[in-house]
Amino acid sequence: MPRADLTIIGAGPAGMAAAAEAAGAGLNVLLLDEQPTPGGQVYRNVDEAAARRGKILGRDFTRGRALTGALNHPRITHVAQASVWSVEGTNVAYTAPDGAREVVSDHVLIATGALERAMPMPGWTLPGVMTAGAAQIMLKQSGIAVREAVLVGSGPLLYLVAVQLLRAGCPPRALVETQTRGDMRHALTHWRAALRGWRYLQRGAAMLNELRNAGVRRHVGARDLALLGSRRVEAVHFSCGGDLHELPAETVLLHHGVVPNVQATRALGLAHRWAPRQHAFVPVLDRWGLGAQPGIWGAGDGAGIGGARVAELSGRIAGLGIAHEMGALSEAERDRRAAPLLSARAVEMSIRPFLDRAFPPYAAALVPADAVTVCRCEEVSAGEIRRAAEQGCAGPNQAKAFTRAGMGRCQGRFCGLSVTGILAEMQGRDPGEIGYFRARPPLRPVTLGEVAALHDPDDPLVQAGPHG
Amino acid sequence: MDADFAIVGGGIVGLSVAWGLLRAGQSVVVVDGADDALRASRGNFGLIWVQGKGLNAPHYARWSRRSAALWGDFAQELEDNTGLDLALRQEGGLDLHFSDGSLADCATRYAALRAELGGDYPFEVLTGAALMREEPGIGPKVAGAVLHPEDGHANPLMLLRALSEDVRRLGGRLETGRMVSQLLPPGEGFALGCADGTVFHAGRVVLAAGLGAAALGPQLGFAAPVTPERGQVLITEKLPPLIRRPSLIARQVGEGAVQIGATNERAGLDDRSTRKGMAQLAAEAVAAYPALAQAQLVRSWGALRVMSPDGLPIYQESEAVPGAFLITCHSGITLAAAHARLMPNWILGRDGAPDLEVFGEARFAV
Amino acid sequence: MKPDLRFELLDKDAPRVTVRFAGQAYDVPEGANLAAALLAAGVDAFRQTAHRGVGRAPFCMMGACFDCLVEVDGVSRQACLMQVAPGLDIRPARQLREGPYAAR
Numbered sequence A: 001m002p003r004a005d006l007t008i009i010g011a012g013p014a015g016m017a018a019a020a021e022a023a024g025a026g027l028n029v030l031l032l033d034e035q036p037t038p039g040g041q042v043y044r045n046v047d048e049a050a051a052r053r054g055k056i057l058g059r060d061f062t063r064g065r066a067l068t069g070a071l072n073h074p075r076i077t078h079v080a081q082a083s084v085w086s087v088e089g090t091n092v093a094y095t096a097p098d099g100a101r102e103v104v105s106d107h108v109l110i111a112t113g114a115l116e117r118a119m120p121m122p123g124w125t126l127p128g129v130m131t132a133g134a135a136q137i138m139l140k141q142s143g144i145a146v147r148e149a150v151l152v153g154s155g156p157l158l159y160l161v162a163v164q165l166l167r168a169g170c171p172p173r174a175l176v177e178t179q180t181r182g183d184m185r186h187a188l189t190h191w192r193a194a195l196r197g198w199r200y201l202q203r204g205a206a207m208l209n210e211l212r213n214a215g216v217r218r219h220v221g222a223r224d225l226a227l228l229g230s231r232r233v234e235a236v237h238f239s240c241g242g243d244l245h246e247l248p249a250e251t252v253l254l255h256h257g258v259v260p261n262v263q264a265t266r267a268l269g270l271a272h273r274w275a276p277r278q279h280a281f282v283p284v285l286d287r288w289g290l291g292a293q294p295g296i297w298g299a300g301d302g303a304g305i306g307g308a309r310v311a312e313l314s315g316r317i318a319g320l321g322i323a324h325e326m327g328a329l330s331e332a333e334r335d336r337r338a339a340p341l342l343s344a345r346a347v348e349m350s351i352r353p354f355l356d357r358a359f360p361p362y363a364a365a366l367v368p369a370d371a372v373t374v375c376r377c378e379e380v381s382a383g384e385i386r387r388a389a390e391q392g393c394a395g396p397n398q399a400k401a402f403t404r405a406g407m408g409r410c411q412g413r414f415c416g417l418s419v420t421g422i423l424a425e426m427q428g429r430d431p432g433e434i435g436y437f438r439a440r441p442p443l444r445p446v447t448l449g450e451v452a453a454l455h456d457p458d459d460p461l462v463q464a465g466p467h468g
Numbered sequence B: 001m002d003a004d005f006a007i008v009g010g011g012i013v014g015l016s017v018a019w020g021l022l023r024a025g026q027s028v029v030v031v032d033g034a035d036d037a038l039r040a041s042r043g044n045f046g047l048i049w050v051q052g053k054g055l056n057a058p059h060y061a062r063w064s065r066r067s068a069a070l071w072g073d074f075a076q077e078l079e080d081n082t083g084l085d086l087a088l089r090q091e092g093g094l095d096l097h098f099s100d101g102s103l104a105d106c107a108t109r110y111a112a113l114r115a116e117l118g119g120d121y122p123f124e125v126l127t128g129a130a131l132m133r134e135e136p137g138i139g140p141k142v143a144g145a146v147l148h149p150e151d152g153h154a155n156p157l158m159l160l161r162a163l164s165e166d167v168r169r170l171g172g173r174l175e176t177g178r179m180v181s182q183l184l185p186p187g188e189g190f191a192l193g194c195a196d197g198t199v200f201h202a203g204r205v206v207l208a209a210g211l212g213a214a215a216l217g218p219q220l221g222f223a224a225p226v227t228p229e230r231g232q233v234l235i236t237e238k239l240p241p242l243i244r245r246p247s248l249i250a251r252q253v254g255e256g257a258v259q260i261g262a263t264n265e266r267a268g269l270d271d272r273s274t275r276k277g278m279a280q281l282a283a284e285a286v287a288a289y290p291a292l293a294q295a296q297l298v299r300s301w302g303a304l305r306v307m308s309p310d311g312l313p314i315y316q317e318s319e320a321v322p323g324a325f326l327i328t329c330h331s332g333i334t335l336a337a338a339h340a341r342l343m344p345n346w347i348l349g350r351d352g353a354p355d356l357e358v359f360g361e362a363r364f365a366v
Numbered sequence C: 001m002k003p004d005l006r007f008e009l010l011d012k013d014a015p016r017v018t019v020r021f022a023g024q025a026y027d028v029p030e031g032a033n034l035a036a037a038l039l040a041a042g043v044d045a046f047r048q049t050a051h052r053g054v055g056r057a058p059f060c061m062m063g064a065c066f067d068c069l070v071e072v073d074g075v076s077r078q079a080c081l082m083q084v085a086p087g088l089d090i091r092p093a094r095q096l097r098e099g100p101y102a103a104r
């Protein structure tokens, strides 16, 4: 079986930075990612897109080229289009275009990033409804811009995508924002954080200006959202300041924050804790990113939402930590190199309380009404989850067994937090006590033929006999 | 007193017995564990399987067949009561063999069992064109199959759900999220102490706690020698019709997903799925049904079977503490109908009770 | 709005190739993300759901939601994780092709 000192899952800022740091210290690094090019979600296709559409996408995007450039290192092997579907300790299985592969390494870094937080509301499964991140990926990766988008939700990414579409010559039709002016006022009481984040605030103000000058309409404090249409989305319904609105819409882009993608850390059995401000579970890791299992590390948004810069910093920090564990760096050298990174990370993180409060998730989507579909794959409504709970399903895994929510192809990525949220509300308990779906392989799709190819007939499973 | 009967364990076995006791006019409280408890009832393969049962124990073969024969009626009653679809298909099951030798061996053993049962044991050996006609998706590596007409499959999660709904409808109490940690023998009935401090009182107690019985049993004078055996299972995406009859290798459910399983591993309490297990299951399934090579694997899991030393059920009333019953088995889906329809008379000592003494713990004494 | 006017292709000079989706031919930019290219070409529903039989189209574009499932060479795959290549013959994911799952 092939070997590496360090296998990194995910070639976003965290994974790329960790690879560079670890390789620089002398480790052999295998970097796996299912995308055709490195960059992750945030720097998707950056090498090509920066050249072609750098103006539209902005400097925060094009700076990702530094990270992809650093992958050009003799000790880094980047395998593109490699889907990791199983992690057993530090033994990783993935499918590349040429078939299924296994690799053993001393350390594994999970840098699988974030997912957009599901935003269940009536009509959110209709064709024509996408996430704002999806529209941005289309722009970065394929140079395809959504025309006349209606953006719905809250958060800095909503503005960023709106501005990028505008610069691409496709001004959005409107922004329907779920945060309220009160949220912003409340957030400003975190003035220390706000002050540290003046850079963000300034940039935010500039984006809003750009949208205003282009005549893009903003509805702030929207509630009672519903997406209407029969075969595809046709309109966005909402109330705002006491008025009812119905905006015609061809394409609706949803966004209200991102949450860590915990599929791999869950499957490994790492402990997770509920992070109330982020409204999500995060794996329990030490400050270097090491989990409670030997050789298992996490960095980037998958370890807790911090954004691209924090991801890059935490990737570097983990890279140093791993290099030290491997004996490639002395403790003193590791600490010397990590000190500025750790303090830069602390500064970057200090803005989060402000952002989290200024742009809270849309409350009605955290515990959706009965008729709303929460599990997109198996088409299970919030009401069905509630009924299962009334029948005695105290936890998400029992609710899953009774309703099929979370059994579909996305394996609960989009309904997991909804199910936990609904059960928590019904029982008046903390989501942390309610828990989450158990994750199992395959983490990514893999055909039975590919799995079967890993079977070694000369080394069969020891079995105790056929018992059904 | 909370109820005539307290049942420890709300899995398939506990709920089947609870349902039967309720229908027999008893009041029942079922106490079941936490969300992450070990639950064979949530991880099993969903077969109603007579084939292979009791090859060296005709009484077990008979008991399994009795349950299989009751299943259709039992499912119908639950479906009528709850409106849920248990997806029961009982049109026979296949035991696939990859070599002529193992097929012949198997047929010989079934013939012997048939003789022991006085000729009443239906099975049929299928090879060549006959097998292809019955099961067109099968591949050339399969040498032949034994068809047992009483076998079938159902949706085990719907069974679990229907039972828990119907137990409530019948007036049973279901207390979930509570781990029973102490079973105090009767003063005025039994007291069940839970980890969260709750106590339930009942006239009699049924220990149907699956693997949990090993720890709780001795408090009531049972040996309860049950140990875990891991079964890993794979699920594919929903596929067009490919597999007609279920086998121990694979079954296709009504919505099209193919369920592949299960391994038989001694892995202690580790219920994870492993790549080695997954690869073995996938290889076997692809050998049996080559078209599966193209199918996407969607989910996998591992679950722990509740195994007694000889693989047969344990049905025992405590000698030390009368009024306490131990009921545990590996094939809880297959035996659900018998547990629901026949077992209550045995527990209640009523006429027409099946003879279950053969399944007592005495057989393990050395 | 006409379906193919919902999106703007910025690289107007990108070389185009022909792929087939559900038997119909589409001219799409070579090397583009397959899900994005089909959306921009006016494909509305990529698959139909198993239970309610309603149409779905790409939602996340990052491999997480599986609403972009299609079938290529007999294997179901996520279109958002594929690139446009000349001659691709794409079918909607199986349920759509065969209607509601036949009760057996």
Ligand SMILES: Cc1cc2nc3c(=O)[nH]c(=O)nc-3n(C[C@H](O)[C@H](O)[C@H](O)COP(=O)(O)OP(=O)(O)OC[C@H]3O[C@@H](n4cnc5c(N)ncnc54)[C@H](O)[C@@H]3O)c2cc1C
Pocket: A468, B008, B009, B010, B011, B012, B013, B014, B031, B032, B033, B034, B037, B038, B039, B040, B041, B042, B043, B044, B045, B046, B047, B048, B049, B178, B179, B180, B181, B208, B209, B210, B211, B212, B213, B216, B230, B231, B232, B233, B261, B262, B303, B304, B305, B306, B328, B329, B330, B331, B332, B333, B334, B335
């Ligand atoms: C992989 C696999 C495949 C199988 N396939 C088949 C098949 O095809 N056909 C078939 O007939 N059978 C099959 N079985 C067997 C069948 O699933 C079991 O026989 C049946 O589920 C056993 O039910 P149970 O209620 O005894 O145990 P479980 O389902 O394990 O339930 C025990 C319950 O007791 C509770 N509990 C335990 N301790 C305590 C405590 N101290 N306090 C409170 N609650 C407690 C637990 O929370 C749990 O809910 C299979 C099993 C496995 C693992």
Ligand code: FES
Pocket: C035, C057, C058, C059, C060, C061, C062, C063, C064, C065, C066, C067, C068, C069, C078, C079, C080, C081
């Ligand atoms: S669009 Fe979500 S997986 Fe492809």
